[in-house]
Amino acid sequence: MHLPLSDMYNQPDERNLLDQMRQGVIGQPLDRPEGPLKVSGTATYAAEWRIDGCVEGVLVLAGIAQGQVSKIDRDAVLSREGVIAVIADPAMTRRPAQGMAAKAPQQDAAKVEYFGQPVALVVAQTFEQARDAALALPIYYTDAEGDPVPFDPAAPGVKVEAPSSSKPVEGGDLDQAMQDAAFSVDVEYDTPGHASAAMEPHATIAQWQGDSLILHGSYQMLSYNVKEIADCLGLSTDKVRIIAPYVGGGFGSKLGITHEAVAAALAARGLGRPVRVVMSRQQVFQTVIRRSETRQRVRLAADPAGRLIGLGHEALVSNLPGEKFAEPVTQATEFLYGGENRLLKVEVVRISRLTAGSVRAPGEAVGMQVLEAAMDELAEKIGIDPIELRKRNLPAEVPVAGTPYSSRMLTQALEQGAEAFGWSARQDRPCQTRDGDWWIGMGVASAARVNMMVPAKAKVTLTADGSAVVESDQTDIGTGSYAILGQIAGEMLGLPMSRVDVKLGDTVHPAGAGSGGSFGAISTGSAVMYACEAIRAKLAKALGCDADALVLKDGMASGGNAPARPLRDLLNGEDIAETGTIKPGKTAKSFSQASYGAFFAEVAVHAFTGEVRVRRMTGAFGFGRVLNAKTARSQCLGGMVWGIGSALTEELAFDTRDGHLVNHDLAEYHVPVHADVPAIEVILLEERDAAASPLQAKGVGELGICGAAGAIANAVYNACGVRVRSFPLTLDKIL
Numbered sequence: 010m011h012l013p014l015s016d017m018y019n020q021p022d023e024r025n026l027l028d029q030m031r032q033g034v035i036g037q038p039l040d041r042p043e044g045p046l047k048v049s050g051t052a053t054y055a056a057e058w059r060i061d062g063c064v065e066g067v068l069v070l071a072g073i074a075q076g077q078v079s080k081i082d083r084d085a086v087l088s089r090e091g092v093i094a095v096i097a098d099p100a101m102t103r104r105p106a107q108g109m110a111a112k113a114p115q116q117d118a119a120k121v122e123y124f125g126q127p128v129a130l131v132v133a134q135t136f137e138q139a140r141d142a143a144l145a146l147p148i149y150y151t152d153a154e155g156d157p158v159p160f161d162p163a164a165p166g167v168k169v170e171a172p173s174s175s176k177p178v179e180g181g182d183l184d185q186a187m188q189d190a191a192f193s194v195d196v197e198y199d200t201p202g203h204a205s206a207a208m209e210p211h212a213t214i215a216q217w218q219g220d221s222l223i224l225h226g227s228y229q230m231l232s233y234n235v236k237e238i239a240d241c242l243g244l245s246t247d248k249v250r251i252i253a254p255y256v257g258g259g260f261g262s263k264l265g266i267t268h269e270a271v272a273a274a275l276a277a278r279g280l281g282r283p284v285r286v287v288m289s290r291q292q293v294f295q296t297v298i299r300r301s302e303t304r305q306r307v308r309l310a311a312d313p314a315g316r317l318i319g320l321g322h323e324a325l326v327s328n329l330p331g332e333k334f335a336e337p338v339t340q341a342t343e344f345l346y347g348g349e350n351r352l353l354k355v356e357v358v359r360i361s362r363l364t365a366g367s368v369r370a371p372g373e374a375v376g377m378q379v380l381e382a383a384m385d386e387l388a389e390k391i392g393i394d395p396i397e398l399r400k401r402n403l404p405a406e407v408p409v410a411g412t413p414y415s416s417r418m419l420t421q422a423l424e425q426g427a428e429a430f431g432w433s434a435r436q437d438r439p440c441q442t443r444d445g446d447w448w449i450g451m452g453v454a455s456a457a458r459v460n461m462m463v464p465a466k467a468k469v470t471l472t473a474d475g476s477a478v479v480e481s482d483q484t485d486i487g488t489g490s491y492a493i494l495g496q497i498a499g500e501m502l503g504l505p506m507s508r509v510d511v512k513l514g515d516t517v518h519p520a521g522a523g524s525g526g527s528f529g530a531i532s533t534g535s536a537v538m539y540a541c542e543a544i545r546a547k548l549a550k551a552l553g554c555d556a557d558a559l560v561l562k563d564g565m566a567s568g569g570n571a572p573a574r575p576l577r578d579l580l581n582g583e584d585i586a587e588t589g590t591i592k593p594g595k596t597a598k599s600f601s602q603a604s605y606g607a608f609f610a611e612v613a614v615h616a617f618t619g620e621v622r623v624r625r626m627t628g629a630f631g632f633g634r635v636l637n638a639k640t641a642r643s644q645c646l647g648g649m650v651w652g653i654g655s656a657l658t659e660e661l662a663f664d665t666r667d668g669h670l671v672n673h674d675l676a677e678y679h680v681p682v683h684a685d686v687p688a689i690e691v692i693l694l695e696e697r698d699a700a701a702s703p704l705q706a707k708g709v710g711e712l713g714i715c716g717a718a719g720a721i722a723n724a725v726y727n728a729c730g731v732r733v734r735s736f737p738l739t740l741d742k743i744l
């Protein structure tokens with residue numbers, strides 16, 4: 010075994026260390042160790058910490074869309090029972106950052122830029138007193154100067170800009186290819202805004218100790234969130250500690266710090282006592298983050314053999330003026346299919362609605378659902394099976410860029426998924442299968458999501474008694490970080506899971522990757538692996554064998570000619586602690602890295618009402634090594650459930666007169682419930698990707714949503730012959 014010369018992951022690591030280990034825990038469908046705490050209600054979520062002397066803050070959101078706050082009449086509520094303070098501060102109104110410590114634009118406290126922007130915080134002894142005063146707080150506004158920013162992306166005169174975050178991809182002559190094509194599709198689809206709708210609403214308890222700040226909160230990216238809060242309050246980062254051992258979902262909405270964190274920190278500093286701010290479900294919807302709606306034009310040009318010669322994907326998304334983020338709709342289109350003549354482009358319109366940001370699988374979630382529906386349209390025109398069309402159009406290298414693929418299981422996913430699903434029973438033409446009053450149809454779509462690695466650190470201690478402790482500020486947002494990181498350490502150090510303890514979600518630990526972009530497990534997991542590799546080198550030395558020959562299993566060490574010895578003896582009463590570090594190097598850029606899969610859906614469409622029910626779904630996915638077959642399956646399954654929502658029900662509705670979000674809770678924003686979710690089968694395809702990470706694993710967290718809604722839309726067409734190009738496919742559009 011050779012220790013990595015550098016922590017930069019610069020070339021594919023072919024050693025495949027994990028497969029040489031003997032413990033046999035990696036990849037196993039092990040339960041999450043923190044699961045019992047969560048299901049028994051004993052895991053402490055952000056708002057549940059008991060802090061002595063803590064008082065309660067409730068945010069007040071702007072009741073206008075654009076203008077100035079001219080006066081906040083504090084006296085009108087300060088005399089109410091229990092009310093302690095009304096706080097308004099410029100930092101509090103700061104838009105949610107996009108994670109990654111991107112500096113959010115600073116704003117004047119008095120300026121309101123969208124309906125629902127936080128403008129004040131009311132603090133009282135109890136939550137009810139604070140909420141009551143917040144509702145009663147008189148706020149006076151003056152109108153905005155100059156032309157208002159439009160509320161609707163379709164409004165006349167909206168400002169359209171090229172986003173700074175992405176460049177168009179252009180190659181050849183797409184218009185000419187469309188003219189030359191034997192078969193072509195030129196269609197426009199739209200997708201609505203989405204909410205992250207994480208189970209746990211955003212909440213923070215802020216507590217100062219001298220000039221140091223401790224936040225108990227619900228965030229995805231702790232070491233970045235420390236930078237954001239420090240930047241916001243003018244602190245140095247070593248003065249901020251964030252504690253978030255359990256996070257009840259994020260889906261992008263907790264990548265960056267949000268208003269309640271800043272408000273709680275400011276109020277706690279001003280009042281000299283701990284302050285808790287919990288957002289209501291409605292506040293989360295109104296002010297945290299939205300996925301932009303999109304309008305997408307897809308052009309596909311194919312030759313007589315059904316090979317793409319041209320591919321166009323142009324998207325219009327929206328955000329507030331000045332925001333960098335633009336939903337990267339064409340991200341997977343860049344590398345998925347061929348077509349040398351191409352134009353891929355995203356443009357952003359400036360409107361006055363809450364900030365648009367990353368919501369699970371930004372880009373692919375909505376880009377793939379549309380691209381895959383358009384591919385279905387092309388398959389029908391050509392008259393070939395939609396699976397065959399996809400298989401014919403997988404390029405040898407990324408078009409235009411010429412980058413090689415690190416690994417790609419798309420063909421296998423399509424074939425094995427089709428087999429398991431029973432695709433051969435599908436009728437080529439729509440309206441062929443009827444079950445009582447229901448039309449039955451089947452649809453397919455590819456899945457693709459970019460694979461990313463980000464810098465991460467983790468510390469592993471092999472304690473003198475032969476147990477391991479893993480420490481990182483990596484979060485577990487319900488995805489399985491505790492289980493997976495423990496399995497990596499257990500495998501590398503030859504320990505059963507009962508002897509591995511994982512401590513996460515606290516910035517006193519080394520900075521992990523955080524949970525975002527499907528990179529948490531592979532990035533922080535690679536750091537854990539490197540830390541263990543360094544421990545193994547020391548153990549080999551103590552045992553007197555080559556590192557390559559060291560075998561660790563069930564707490565015993567052996568290797569070479571050395572007799573097997575318990576780890577405890579080798580350690581001689583001393584702990585061994587090592588910190589592993591991983592950073593993406595040139596490898597990240599020299600290969601196109603993505604996770605792939607395929608979705609299959611069977612739907613029923615009611616012949617008289619247009620109601621759509623998903624009857625069953627199958628997904629097959631290849632994302633490198635499977636680190637834990639249970640948590641990976643859960644991620645894929647959860648993504649497919651969101652696919653059902655994207656296809657059929659989920660849609661943010663904004664009032665076009667003032668940009669305010671009308672359906673701001675789970676009663677009116679319809680996520681799928683049990684009755685909407687049929688049998689879902691998930692097939693995990695084992696693969697090794699040495700370029701993606703030392704674990705040979707790629708990201709899986711977001712893969713399950715990337716295209717799922719397209720398979721459902723295609724099944725709806727196959728059932729009833731109605732092609733709806735506007736998501737969600739509600740019954741009014743189908744009739």
Ligand code: MOS
Binds near residue numbers: 259368371524526
């Ligand atoms: Mo994800 S939208 O990067 O949490």
